[in-house]
Amino acid sequence: MKHRVRWIALSVGVVVAAIAVVAATQVGTDPRQDQNKSHLLGDNAPAFDLPTLDGSHVRSADLEGKTVIVNFWNSWCLPCQQEHPALVEFYRRHAGDPAFAMVGIVRDDTESAIRGYVNDEGVPYTVAFDPGANASLDFGTRGQPETYAITPDGVIAGTQFGPSTVAQLEKLYDAARGQS
Amino acid sequence: MKSTLGVLALALGASGAVLGIGTIAVGLARHDDRLLRIGRRYVFIVLAAAVLAAAVMEWALVTHDFSLQYVADNNARATPLLFTITGLWAALEGSILLWTLVLGGFLAFTAHKFRHRASDPLVAWATLVGLVVALFFFVLTLGPANPFKTLATAPANGQGPNPLLQNHPLMAFHPPMLYLGYVGFTVPFMFAIASLVTGRVGEGWMAETRRATLVAWGFLTVGIVLGAWWSYEVLGWGGYWAWDPVENASLLPWLTATAFIHSVMVQERRAMLRVWNLSLVIATFCLTILGTFLTRSGILNSVHSFTQSAIGPTLLVFLGIVAATGIGLIAWRGDHLRTPGRIDSPVSRESAFLANNLLFAALAFIVLLGTVYPLIAEALQGKQLSVGEPYFDRMTTPVGLALLFLMAAAPALPWRTTSHEVLRDRLLVPAWAGGLTMVVAVALGARELAQVLAFGLAAFAVAGIVRQYAVGARGRRRATAEAWPVAVARMVRGNPRLYGGLIVHVGVVIAAVAIAASSAYTTKREVRLTEGQSATVRGYTLTYVGSHTQRSGQKNTVSADVRIRRGGDDLGTYAPAISTFPNSAQGIGTPSVRTGLREDVYLTLVSSPNEHGRVTIGVAVNPMVLWLWVGGGVMALGTVVALSPALRRRPKPVPEPPPVEVEPAPREREEALT
């Protein structure tokens, strides 16, 4: 075949160019952060029964009929520390509402570290431990902080991966209440 | 002040490169030798500028000058001196500085080596290409990756390097070795482009740059092995290779470079495969840039990508230009390069090298495809996929086994052609060695197909290499009546490329056996122990003796002392630990490894003592991991031997010939000479 090398070179060039275009469209996007939506969106929230910081238990069954905000967090992750004031403010706004509940489930941390953090920083809402990490697994969490908004019927209506602002938390809450 | 000095140094380097490029370009256009000779001197300005910039950065690091953002981000007052110095390559901007430094060194070395041929257009074009690459990296440092950016207000203390980067002295060696390898491949690339442009595509450029290519390959090999060692001893996840995108990025140029080192010999002897070799060299260089792009763009999450910045698109554009230039040049000149050379027989060393290249190209293709497949899937379908160990292991194992087989058979193949009888005779004993090894392995309980094959082929290969040495030395002894060690030494000095290469093969085989054994026969358990309690794993008794906490300005470390016993022998006390650093509350685990000849006992502290004093210790027994590092060392040794200059054959006054028949069998003599 005449000019065989030329043809081979050009075909290689086309393939390389195609890959380059593909790569260029993905530059700057973080493949993990991109997926800010949980795969459980629209599904029933998993049931949980977890020990709390003050020695009692929090059960998903007891929270039926309320709009529940679940936040996975721990004491050492920096975005968790960043969103802490927003979470506290959001909780204060709705604490008086009997149809509202908020649970902070500890993900990947030790009990003593959590107690220390709560003593230092103060967490007004329920802090639940997740021994065995079953809740972390059942909710399909990939890290922390992750926030899930659950309707009174027990359906996951909204999720936020990464630190949230008060505005974002309000949006989640509205989605779960059905007023988006 | 330092910032200004640093930026000035970088600007000096960039302008030196521009002036050099301009001078050489004009000199080439006008066929003006004087200009060409002047032009090459700019290389030394580039080197001086890079040295100055790196020195300024080190000065800023060592004096903890936190007015520089890079120092504030990667250094703290409490950081020990060693990790302060290695802070130069702790993050993106500094790494690019290191890259320019190494590049400057290689360019200067090349300019010096070819100083008598400065007016040769081939050399001039090569220098020009080298300066263009240097210019690109200087522009990077002056633009998106400026290491000398200042902060408006200097903080009192810096953040310190990422905890993972100040855990182990290996940090001083792994990145520089890798960079010496990566950047070293610029030299053959320069000459490949030069030869394409000038149309002088004879073997001259390859012979000139052969050494540089081998040196770069050696450093890259050592860098990769050190990275695996670091992964194993420091990162603590229990393995040495995760098929991480950045690990793959370092493997890709290594694969193409290894293919090139072999096919170059076919080109030297038969004047064939020119286009293929040029493509391999250009591809290797492109892959080193791609590797930097993958590491620094954050496009694929990985252990290494601690930063995400605008550097990605810039590197991608540069890579695109380089690839387009290379492909374009080959398309333009390629058909003129082809020779009517041919290979005489499929049963020859040339054919074996061709098969070798095919397999290495396949390996590179597999690794590249697996690494970029998530990107393709996301672009085409929006889905996020991962490609991990199961894929890579499944795909690379058969190719790796085929390569082991080639390594065993090829050295016995003569050049040009041979008959089947010769092959049968030469390979019989090594093949039996391999077969018996397989039987022994199965008798001892091995039941994994890939592992058994690997062990057998490894024995086959080693036996073949020993045979090669023995036959060569024996042939020599018959002619010169030397003692065995002297004969071997002189034989090696007579043909260091061949015998050094065989040593490298031995290293590869040792590493292959280690990989085969450790990937199939590892035992992993987690044990929960209170003080004084013991547990037994694979014959080792582990007793948790106690824990202690160490606080230093730099970090807090909780470690658990574990005494290991086997049979009745006390093997020592080992202390896996978890450290926390002031600016990141997450614990970084440090494993403690009892390295043994046959297997390692690998301890990690999964959770520190809880309120009941109970710890959870991860125990893994990993067979043969030590031999992976030994194999790497042997590969490095073989590279050094292969690089040593050959002993010229001088007519030696032969003393009284011994009164015995002094005629080596013609076949063996021919073998000794190949």
Place this chain on the structure above:
Amino acid sequence: MSRRGVAWLVLGAVVVITLAIVAWPRGGSPSDAERVRSVSSELRCPDCESQSIAQSSTDVARAARDDIRRRVVAGQSDAEIRQAYIDKFGPSILLKPESGGLGILVWGLPAAALVLGAAGLVLALRRWRRAPHLHATEADRELVQRARS
């Protein structure tokens, strides 16, 4: 047949028998523990970059191993377990690309490339073995003439 030929034959038999012993399908299906290990080594640990559930030592990985064990004991198939995890975490939880759909690219291309390359090599070797048909051109003849004079 020569002695060497016999030696090769015997070696061949030994190798084949040994490989047969190794590759012989073991009686019975894999045990529960083996199934747990194999399934969890093909699923990525949710909060790791590329480690599998089998390798990782994070809390969630441990919970996942227990979960997989429960599913295996309950009788779920490998595919069902994988699908359950895909439903929860998305397709990026798989470490091995699926064979169908776009997966053909990543599984099939390397094999195709290798086959094509090998075929190309064989063809090239064949071509080289045939004697080259070189025709002398006029220029060549003149060159020779000039040299001989």
